[in-house]
């Protein structure tokens with residue numbers, strides 16, 4: 073065997089020889105050295121940081137075949153074309169086998185492979201199902217096995233590809249050549265599963281290149297959608313002032329159109345154009361928009377995440393997210409479209425706490441149940457011919473109303489469960505072999521477990537995204553930490569970093585929620601405010617007891633309230649007395665909308681199912697505040713809420729009557745009087761004189777149980793009295 077080239081040429085010279093570059097980018101040389109020394113290597117770098125070079129150069133410098141497994145046919149084709157255009161690479165034999173080639177082209181590549189003419193070969197993971205292919209492989213010497221987009225092997229992502237799980241045994245069958253796994257998105261959990269599922273042996277891990285020093289990150293807290301649009305309209309002329317172009321990502325088609333309209337209006341006086349781009353437009357329209365944006369004719373595009381794949385426009389000066397995406401990975405990728413030319417650019421999120429719900433809705437929408445999987449299997453069996461079945465995704469979409477993502481996940485899940493095996497796949501037709509036609513109960517349990525875990529993982533990532541929006545620390549560091557990368561020392565002192573870093577230390581984070589409504593001295597709290605409280609309660613973290621909840625509701629400036637600065641209920645009862653706010657809370661508890669735990673639960677306040685349903689469905693609600701007297705602002709005295717002096721003569725009669733009724737009732741039941749009705753309840757009944765059960769339940773100390781038990785009797789009593 074001739075000596076390897078690596079022994080004769082120093083790496084920087086080889087880099088120049090093969091690629092024409094003068095120097096390596098960070099971590100490339102280290103990763104290549106480790107690979108050439110025969111170690112397993114895991115490279116985690118973002119797109120554009122040069123991670124492919126970490127296996128391409130070793131392929132050029134080693135004897136034998138470097139096999140690259142890649143899930144994306146288009147990506148394979150691009151890399152092969154790019155390498156073939158390099159003079160030195162064209163000599164070593166670079167090829168791909170993919171479903172884009174006809175069988176004549178495929179067999180030509182296989183012949184070259186058998187003849188030892190190919191040094192770098194790209195294949196899809198499904199290729200290993202071909203016996204002919206495996207047969208040829210067994211006859212050539214495989215120097216290195218590369219797994220591109222290695223996160224596809226992780227059960228923690230929805231890019232999961234069941235075929236990737238077979239790669240471990242394929243590597244074994246090839247005599248365990250050294251492995252290189254490469255990915256752009258890998259959190260610690262995903263990295264662990266890559267190493268485990270591929271059976272990597274003490275891999276050297278290289279994570280880097282995630283820092284984009286020319287990007288500035290900021291999050292603007294908004295109190296509502298109109299507020300977002302307002303901020304956007306204000307910010308856009310400034311963002312566009314630096315020239316170049318911009319992107320605004322919206323979560324839905326409707327948002328996208330709204331945002332584009334506001335942007336167009338705000339920018340028109342400056343002679344700048346904006347437009348909307350989403351999947352609802354025809355393919356031609358989308359191409360045309362993309363062209364006009366690329367050429368700079370339209371400066372700002374409001375787009376859904378359907379936009380951006382394969383977009384590489386160097387002078388994008390800003391990327392605004394009208395709503396945060398589902399994960400930090402997505403955010404990093406989308407925001408990362410800014411500043412590809414290395415010039416200062418801005419990444420902005422308009423944040424409203426309710427955006428999370430929209431993302432949860434998306435997650436639920438393409439989440440599956442074991443029943444869905446069973447439906448998919450039935451459909452496959454029904455259209456089968458013997459053991460094989462043809463799947464037409466378009467038919468499935470129409471029949472089941474599923475997204476393409478969901479169809480892919482369902483078939484993937486069936487493969488993972490060993491029910492079917494994919495034979496071939498094109499955009500409009502899949503062929504699968506049926507291995508089993510019936511699920512056992514254990515299968516169903518296992519599948520449901522997997523699906524639940526996937527959903528939990530997506531929610532966990534969503535949490536991380538929301539944490540990014542809410543952090544008061546450095547956003548750049550938070551992102552790098554998420555990817556396992558570190559801030560290079562040279563960038564640590566940069567003044568161009570994020571909103572949190574540029575804020576003077578004494579400055580408080582801006583309050584998002586000014587009181588939604590100023591309530592001077594209401595007799596009742598209307599539904600809108602109650603919904604805000606319930607919504608805030610639902611999202612409240614960490615949990616709090618009643619005393620702190622009162623502080624939050626009254627917008628206290630106390631230290632222990634600071635962390636709730638983005639709660640929708642902060643300061644909603646700014647002008648209301650402590651006693652009245654407490655009464656309001658007791659109302660919520662009594663009407664079953666809210667729960668307060670006991671001593672063991674540290675008296676923690678939480679929303680009940682009923683409460684959640686009430687605000688989600690906007691159930692008509694009204695809470696009456698008990699006292700005229702104690703709604704006086706700043707009155708924090710702890711005197712009883714009602715004073716009989718407040719009552720009219722007629723009310724005093726009713727009050728006494730109610731008390732008398734209570735005494736009788738208590739005697740009948742042999743319980744203390746307060747068990748029947750509290751004094752506060754009697755005061756409220758006297759004061760508000762409810763006419764219906766729904767009104768009755770608004771009184772303090774009266775819940776559903778009491779309404780059931782005493783409702784009719786109490787309403788009769790109250791009805792007898794003339795209204796004061």
Ligand SMILES: [Zn+2]
Nearest residue numbers: 546569570573
């Ligand atoms: Zn920072």
